[in-house]
Amino acid sequence: MQTTAEQIEQDLLRPLFHSSGKYWIAVAIATSLLLAGVAAFGYQLYAGIGVWGLNSPVFWAFDITNFVFWIGISHAGTLISAILRLTNATWRRPVTRCAEAITVFSVLIGAIIPLCHIGRPWLAYWMIPYPSERHIWPNFRSPLAWDFFAISTYLTGSTTFLYLPTIPDFAAVRDVSTGLRKKIYRVLALGWQGTPRQWQRLEVAMHIMAVVIVPVAVSVHTIVSWDFAMTLVPMWHSSIFGPYFVAGAIFSGIAALILAMALLRKFLHLEQYLRPIHFENLGKLLLTMSLLWFYFTFAERLTAWYGNSPPEMAVFWESIRKNFAPLFWTMVVCNFIIPVPILAIKRLRTITGTAIASATVVVGMWLERFLIVVPALEHKFLPYSWGTYRPTWVEDTLMASSFGMMALLYLLFSKFVPMISIWEMKVGLQSHAGVPMVAPAEGQVALEGPQ
């Protein structure tokens, strides 16, 4: 057991101390995407939102699509980390931290986007309820005020949820480092020692956080969906939006997690830790969510079609048959037709298979957000003021830079924090009688438990 625990620490700390050239190339690409976005945003601040493709009546398009998309991706961590923790699913151990990291960074990006998309971003702080002589105060009846509270709470909660179990791992890094690195990790580890009292306290805190973060996550995406459902816009004003968005968020979150895990496995050489069983289990979850997504989409569209209300049908046919039909059916292919066979047939549910399915799901879910926002706004109640929307290069750049920012944050995270929770893997060693949690390296026999 000592050998394997030692092995765990060695394997999982290695990326912090060694980086390949490919890593730096990836960082360079991600950074340049991010900088391009910063430049585009600067141009937008200077010239006005007019440099986007928005118009009357399509006042939200790529900006809100990306906002909802990134907040949706964030449900990866919450589901995997919190729910699987609460249900004692031990296979989650190598997966929790990469999932929680996705959550924190995508919530961060999702929180930045609304600050950048408003007409006067330098006044975004007016969303904070602070005493003001000018009587500036937020309107708590507005879904955007709810967004502010929900996303702040979720960001605080998920950062806490990510940081707390990382403290012992920061201590592990501290204990094998020297010099400046040791000093930094000393601060990050807060002087963690590892006494039973500290471990007990940490576990209780994680339990409470797991219980609390799940309703917070559900509420966050529900509230984001209510940015749409609280209006009277045809095909927006639907009570299904709350559950629909939460299910869609979990769906896209799991897909993003699988993609991230596949990349980590390959580039950080974590083949012994992120094993086919993990991709299998996540693949089964992804399959479930794909079926659930289909159910919600079908239910929403069927009720609209059956009711045959003219304002709703105008939007409905735009997506199903007219201008947005290519995107709509691509979305169905990406979210359902490709993933379901891959994930349902055991022979295809490999790491590569689930990664392909996940990639199509990420694309499909982005399209789903877009198709919720734009066709409805293009076709509101008065046909005279119907409009069309095309994105401009500024919006495309901003969107690409959000992906760049996510990639950069994740790459930097993998450099400074062990991507797999070392102490949780060690716990996995001791509690797993019979089947080793960590696949033995070639030629090595893993010891199976306390001796």
Added chain:
Amino acid sequence: MKALYGLYVDAAGAQRAFDLLRSASSELKLRSQQIVVVAGEPHEGYEFFDAQATSTPYRWAVLGAAVGGTAGYLLTTLSQKSYPIHTGGMSLTPAWTNGIIVYEMIMLGAILTTLVVLLIGAGLPNFKGVIADPEVGKGKILVGVVDPPEGLEPELERRLQQAGAWQVKRSATLQP
């Protein structure tokens, strides 16, 4: 500060050492705070670990949630009443919408309280100095004594060895 400790390969050995130290604490003139166990992971099912179980953070979290919820209620209702601005034919203090803010503040209260209670309960941040050993990271469990009484060190060492230590060490200074 000095420390004398033994490293044990498994939790059973650590439990033996811990029991030994505890039962001999009066004989060896040890206060219970001087007995230290350090591990690289939690070890449930063993008394030295389970004895530290606590449920007070749960109660604090509930309290924090209540405080957060009250704060949310006061924030919304009082400010809406004191600066009345009518919108959309809705009432000034709609329970549905204020309820959403209250809900988020409940959760935020629980989260922040849990974080603070953890930091306080675990004694973090603590930069004064801790006993640590690289072997702990490799899976050993450290059971030992901080500031062992003068003259009793050889006896302590013998007992730690008797409990089945993989190695017994001394450290002159604590790791910062």
Added chain:
Amino acid sequence: MAHKWGMVVDLDRCTGCEACVVACHAENNIPTAGEDQAARGRAKHWIRVERYWEGDFPNPRVRFQPVLCQQCDEAPCEPVCPTYASYHTPEGLNSQVYNRCIGTRFCANACPYNVRFFNFYNPEWDKPLQLQLNPDVSVRSVGVMEKCTFCVQRIKAAEIQAEAEKRELKDGEFTTACAQSCPSKALIFGDLNDSASEVARLASSNRGTKLLGELGTKPNVTYLERGTWEDANHG
């Protein structure tokens, strides 16, 4: 009794001349968008004349419908503004406070009538039109929402004048720019709470309907119309 400003639009009188649109632009400092921006859908007309066609040459039928902010009693644009930039005044107006607006554009999405507009750029006027700006109306900067205010500057000026002269406001003493410039008197503006006013009389006419009234927004603009096109053709 407090005023409650409302308007009546007589569709049987409207000829679609769009004098109201031009007057509104002049009164409220609304810049023209220009050909390029208008093609991209960014023309700002606080009042616009919607044209709906039926039938083909040689007998097409066209219907004109001036649409402006309906100043709804239960405006869907008001609760959604996160900074209270859109709120309901005690006199029944839906007020847009430019200084509070941070430009989330939520109100524009929530409005079923598409009568809210966003300043995508800073406004510009072709010279020498910048010399004819109305000093009573603020010029909105980039990033701010705007819409028809029922010429609130004229309302306020008349109210202040009446208060200074210690008298009540009389119906017809002032009116909005669009109503003032309509050659066929299709637009009538006034105080709905004044039972003697023309707008109150016409608003209760049996020709009256509300635009998208089924949505429950309770608009304060009443559209008068004697039946459908077919009736107009045969009647």
